[in-house]
Amino acid sequence: GQQLNQSPQSMFIQEGEDVSMNCTSSSIFNTWLWYKQDPGEGPVLLIALYKAGELTSNGRLTAQFGITRKDSFLNISASIPSDVGIYFCAGFNFNKFYFGSGTKLNVKP
Amino acid sequence: EAGVAQSPRYKIIEKRQSVAFWCNPISGHATLYWYQQILGQGPKLLIQFQNNGVVDDSQLPKDRFSAERLKGVDSTLKIQPAKLEDSAVYLCASSHGQLNEKLFFGSGTQLSVL
Numbered sequence: 001g002q003q004l005n006q007s008p009q010s011m012f013i014q015e016g017e018d019v020s021m022n023c024t025s026s027s028i029f030n031t032w033l034w035y036k037q038d039p040g041e042g043p044v045l046l047i048a049l050y051k052a053g054e055l056t057s058n059g060r061l062t063a064q065f066g067i068t069r070k071d072s073f074l075n076i077s078a079s080i081p082s083d084v085g086i087y088f089c090a091g092f093n094f095n096k097f098y099f100g101s102g103t104k105l106n107v108k109p
Numbered sequence: 110e111a112g113v114a115q116s117p118r119y120k121i122i123e124k125r126q127s128v129a130f131w132c133n134p135i136s137g138h139a140t141l142y143w144y145q146q147i148l149g150q151g152p153k154l155l156i157q158f159q160n161n162g163v164v165d166d167s168q169l170p171k172d173r174f175s176a177e178r179l180k181g182v183d184s185t186l187k188i189q190p191a192k193l194e195d196s197a198v199y200l201c202a203s204s205h206g207q208l209n210e211k212l213f214f215g216s217g218t219q220l221s222v223l
Binding site: 004006031033035040041042043044045048050088090092095096097099100101102 | 113115142149150151152153154157164165200202209210211212213214215216217219
């Protein structure tokens with residue numbers, strides 16, 4: 001199947017810092033999605049991207065659909081303790097969703 | 110709008126026992142998915158339904174796992190008999206199956222096989 005490489009695997013940051021994570025693939029996708037998963041819960045959709053080059057914001061979160069359609073990144077500005085969790089990227093193509101292995105974010109107050 | 114409903118939230122069984130999970134997707138969503146998520150990994154697709162038909166079950170261990178979506182709405186996933194390596198979170202998700210797809214997840218069932 002199509003693989004998504006998500007990096008970094010984990011991050012330890014100070015409250016107030018900005019965060020950047022990305023997702024790359026050898027395959028082209030038509031849609032990129034970003035999720036956050038808290039312990040014991042299912043992933044929650046944060047941002048959906050549908051066009052190459054698209055830049056979309058949701059509060060302190062900003063995500064971009066790479067021009068090559070093979071990558072996407074997610075930025076979180078001014079991190080707060082409740083940003084702690086695992087962030088997953090997902091690509092959609094040919095009626096299937098493919099997931100990265102996640103970026104675990106830790107925020108120190 | 111109600112989200113994807115799953116039950117139970119937690120289940121502890123012994124190996125070789127059977128277990129069933131239930132899912133009710135978002136109203137109007139044609140596509141329903143069951144994923145297995147092992148700790149530290151992304152969700153892995155087990156089976157995908159379009160209405161009441163199976164689109165993809167290539168990763169479903171069919172000797173022990175079964176799933177159905179008889180009326181094209183809610184779905185059940187069964188494991189019989191369970192193995193230790195089946196310990197994971199089982200996530201149900203749904204999408205409307207149209208342009209500009211979005212995938213919505215339920216809260217999951219955390220299964221522990223002892």
